Amino acid sequence: MYVKKKYDILWNIKLAISIANLEKIKLNDNHWKVIYILRYLYFKYNIHPNIRILINELKKKHKDIEWNSVSLFNLFPNGVIKQASKIAGLPQNNICL
Numbered sequence: 001m002y003v004k005k006k007y008d009i010l011w012n013i014k015l016a017i018s019i020a021n022l023e024k025i026k027l028n029d030n031h032w033k034v035i036y037i038l039r040y041l042y043f044k045y046n047i048h049p050n051i052r053i054l055i056n057e058l059k060k061k062h063k064d065i066e067w068n069s070v071s072l073f074n075l076f077p078n079g080v081i082k083q084a085s086k087i088a089g090l091p092q093n094n095i096c097l
Contacts, residue, residue: 020087025083034072039090040057051072
């Protein structure tokens with residue numbers, strides 16, 4: 001059973017756009033795909049996935065793009081998991097990527 005967490009209730013698209021603007025990122029469709037996959041993985045498994053898990057999930061759900069670490073770092077240059085998780089409204093974790 002899914003229980004909404006405090007940070008889940010507070011997060012919304014406007015907030016994500018504001019955080020992205022502070023990070024100097026203009027969100028496009030590919031950014032949103034990553035953000036929603038991160039939120040899905042976090043709320044389903046209660047984890048911040050590593051890059052390999054994130055890429056595998058993106059490849060399963062969004063086959064229209066060549067997902068790899070380079071494409072992800074182009075979207076989130078200050079650390080894929082850390083920066084995307086921040087925009088996705090997920091709690092901070094000691095992540096270096």
